[in-house]
Amino acid sequence: MKLYGYWRSTAAYRVRIALHLKGIDFESIPVNLVKNGGEQYQDNYSELNPNHLVPTLVDGDFSLNQSLAIIDYLEQRNSEYTLYPQDIKSRAKAKALALDIACEVHPLNNLRVQQYLSNTLMISDEAKQVWLEHWMTIGFMAIEKQLTGSAGKYCFADKVSVADICLVAQVYNAHRFKVDMSAYPLITKVVNNCNELPAFIKALPENQADAP
Amino acid sequence: MKLYGYWRSTAAYRVRIALHLKGIDFESIPVNLVKNGGEQYQDNYSELNPNHLVPTLVDGDFSLNQSLAIIDYLEQRNSEYTLYPQDIKSRAKAKALALDIACEVHPLNNLRVQQYLSNTLMISDEAKQVWLEHWMTIGFMAIEKQLTGSAGKYCFADKVSVADICLVAQVYNAHRFKVDMSAYPLITKVVNNCNELPAFIKALPENQADAP
Structure with missing residues (x-):
């Protein structure tokens, strides 16, 4: 899995915690939100994430935005270490x-x-x-x-x-x-x-x- | 079930749609967001929803805020008519x-x-x-x-x-x-x-x- 994020993004930080808690290996790909007017507006990244926001998770040919949707997806992929209370x-x-x-x-x-x-x-x-x-x-x-x-x-x-x-x-x-x-x-x-x-x-x- | 909401609230509107789609009977309890400085700030409602926002769903002795959490809760209570794609x-x-x-x-x-x-x-x-x-x-x-x-x-x-x-x-x-x-x-x-x-x-x- 690849995680497009930015060190200081609160939303990317959430997904990093979830990935580490679940013990899922991933490659971190930085998207610098402040340099050159923001790399989130460059064509390559905009294609992945039309909202021009981080994070984006890429799992094979599947890409997904929104940190809470990503955490939910990770939960369904790997529920051994669950991030949701059971009742x-x-x-x-x-x-x-x-x-x-x-x-x-x-x-x-x-x-x-x-x-x-x-x-x-x-x-x-x-x-x-x-x-x-x-x-x-x-x-x-x-x-x-x-x-x-x-x-x-x-x-x-x-x-x-x-x-x-x-x-x-x-x-x-x-x-x-x-x-x-x-x-x-x-x-x-x-x-x-x-x-x-x-x-x-x-x-x-x-x-x-x-x-x- | 009781739904505390306001006719013009976008978030309450989401939950109403979900309840009707699932065919769940509910009582609508209006919280006027604009009259008297906003009924969402009155003590009774603040107890139910410390964020002073609508909607709040009350199901017996259980109360829940956040429209998307409510929709998810309704889904788990009654998944016959599902609001999520299956794959x-x-x-x-x-x-x-x-x-x-x-x-x-x-x-x-x-x-x-x-x-x-x-x-x-x-x-x-x-x-x-x-x-x-x-x-x-x-x-x-x-x-x-x-x-x-x-x-x-x-x-x-x-x-x-x-x-x-x-x-x-x-x-x-x-x-x-x-x-x-x-x-x-x-x-x-x-x-x-x-x-x-x-x-x-x-x-x-x-x-x-x-x-x-």
């Missing part, structure tokens, strides 16, 4: 928590939105920082509340799931933008526990070959 | 297309983001319209391209799937904001085919009891 309700809750991040927090803060805010709406760096913190804070407050009912060592009891994968990548992003995390002790505990696992360490942005 | 690759592609809308288009254009743009960033109505059209256009262009390889009567061959559900709700939103859809003949064809089906008609925003 139907916890499973649904874990997917909802992953989507709380993937649909409500991340899309508002990714690179292309930041570029639009700065270059088209021409808002100041301070206003952009307030924007980033606003959506992360709303998202983390809701997640912290939900974790009181579900968390053990990880988001759902003591088993790593897709929810932890999304949370760890989003909290990495929060630290990058210096968002105050002191109001979220459960999130912090879960993320620290995850970050002790080899799969999460291998997937860290700074441990990728294309990190500067 | 693993088409299934993954359908999920990716649903996420292309749910993660890349809808979150940038929903009510709370429009409110932030107007009230906090204080951009003009014209600039807000350009913002809305920008993200929808980028999203629809990528989807139109993907449909050339997959569409039949619907997004994936001749069977309605989760991808159609998300697409129909997003295109409804595009018409509401007068986005030019003439460059997307495949999207238009698929959406028109869906909108002939009783489940899609019953789920239409204007056919809800809380529509003005």
Whole structure:
């Protein structure tokens, strides 16, 4: 399998964690999102991913975008190490928590939105920082509340799931933008526990070959 | 089952379509997102949904947010009428297309983001319209391209799937904001085919009891 990604992409980071947790070998192919106006807009990559976003997974002649669809595909290909809780309700809750991040927090803060805010709406760096913190804070407050009912060592009891994968990548992003995390002790505990696992360490942005 | 929603919410609209397609009886409970500062911020509803978003499904003592997690839960509860293609690759592609809308288009254009743009960033109505059209256009262009390889009567061959559900709700939103859809003949064809089906008609925003 080949994974087209970028060291700092939150969405690519999620898929790297999933691949490492499942012990699936893969080749990492960097798509530099910032050099030369963004390699994601070059013809070769646009053919693979018309959204001009990373990641894209290529498995033989099959290509797939969207990190959560990729994680689901990996689950169906190799369910020995499952990333979903087994009972139907916890499973649904874990997917909802992953989507709380993937649909409500991340899309508002990714690179292309930041570029639009700065270059088209021409808002100041301070206003952009307030924007980033606003959506992360709303998202983390809701997640912290939900974790009181579900968390053990990880988001759902003591088993790593897709929810932890999304949370760890989003909290990495929060630290990058210096968002105050002191109001979220459960999130912090879960993320620290995850970050002790080899799969999460291998997937860290700074441990990728294309990190500067 | 009870569905907390709002007639005009794109995400609640998705779940209504899924429930009707599966023939599941449900009670619709309106949460008015605009009256009195938004009923989604009132204590009762915030307890159910700490994200202050609709929809929320309540099934006995179990509550669940996030439209795509809800659709997945309904699928596991009642898979007689499935909303996912059966082969693993088409299934993954359908999920990716649903996420292309749910993660890349809808979150940038929903009510709370429009409110932030107007009230906090204080951009003009014209600039807000350009913002809305920008993200929808980028999203629809990528989807139109993907449909050339997959569409039949619907997004994936001749069977309605989760991808159609998300697409129909997003295109409804595009018409509401007068986005030019003439460059997307495949999207238009698929959406028109869906909108002939009783489940899609019953789920239409204007056919809800809380529509003005």
